[in-house]
Amino acid sequence: MKLKILKKQNNARRCFVCGVDNNEGLKTEFYELEDGTLAATAVAHPFHQSYPGRVHGGVSTALLDETIGRAINITEPETWGVTVEITTRFKKPVPYDVPLLVIGRITENRSRLFSGEGRLILPDGTTAVTASARYMKLKLTDIAEFDGTVDTWELFPREGDPAALDLPDEK
Numbered sequence: 001m002k003l004k005i006l007k008k009q010n011n012a013r014r015c016f017v018c019g020v021d022n023n024e025g026l027k028t029e030f031y032e033l034e035d036g037t038l039a040a041t042a043v044a045h046p047f048h049q050s051y052p053g054r055v056h057g058g059v060s061t062a063l064l065d066e067t068i069g070r071a072i073n074i075t076e077p078e079t080w081g082v083t084v085e086i087t088t089r090f091k092k093p094v095p096y097d098v099p100l101l102v103i104g105r106i107t108e109n110r111s112r113l114f115s116g117e118g119r120l121i122l123p124d125g126t127t128a129v130t131a132s133a134r135y136m137k138l139k140l141t142d143i144a145e146f147d148g149t150v151d152t153w154e155l156f157p158r159e160g161d162p163a164a165l166d167l168p169d170e171k
């Protein structure tokens, strides 16, 4: 199903998942879709491998963690949280050097904790990894210090940003 992108989310500079200046990271981009899903696009590299040919499960988990955690910002742009629990199910090997699509949704939102679920989808539409996770809401100042130069939180629009994304049916 093709879904319109309503908004691109901000990126950090050094974050392993979304840091635009982190050349060992995934440089993931996050897009808010019209149906309330958060979609992430990324390409993993050979230096993210576990066994040769396979992306490390921890890397896939990091992608899902951040995608689910950021899904809260669709309805609460000022909410920040830290992961307190994540459960991942690895169903298929994830290859590197191919475009990966990760989607996340919030399933429960309470005053201190929120929960969500997500899946990592391969180019053929197969779901390779699923996850569910829980986060504790905290003030940003209680999580980290931002110096405003190296650690920033900004929108990085790109000419190639898509206007819509095709979400395959679950398989």
Ligand SMILES: CCCCCCCCCCCC(=O)SCCNC(=O)CCNC(=O)[C@H](O)C(C)(C)COP(=O)(O)OP(=O)(O)OC[C@H]1O[C@@H](n2cnc3c(N)ncnc32)[C@H](O)[C@@H]1OP(=O)(O)O
Pocket: 012, 015, 065, 066, 067, 069, 070, 081, 082, 083, 084, 085, 113, 134, 136, 152, 153
């Ligand atoms: C650059 C920008 C990029 C930003 C991009 C955004 C990315 C988001 C996604 C990535 C996020 C990460 O990777 S974050 C990094 C990974 N995660 C972390 O580092 C978190 C480490 N953990 C902690 O710091 C701490 O455990 C806290 C702050 C979460 C909680 O510590 P605490 O304040 O001492 O709280 P504690 O007493 O243990 O618990 C408080 C209450 O919460 C409940 N509680 C605690 N854990 C759980 C749990 N798993 N499930 C249910 N309930 C729980 C307790 O029972 C208790 O309830 P009651 O007794 O009060 O009723």
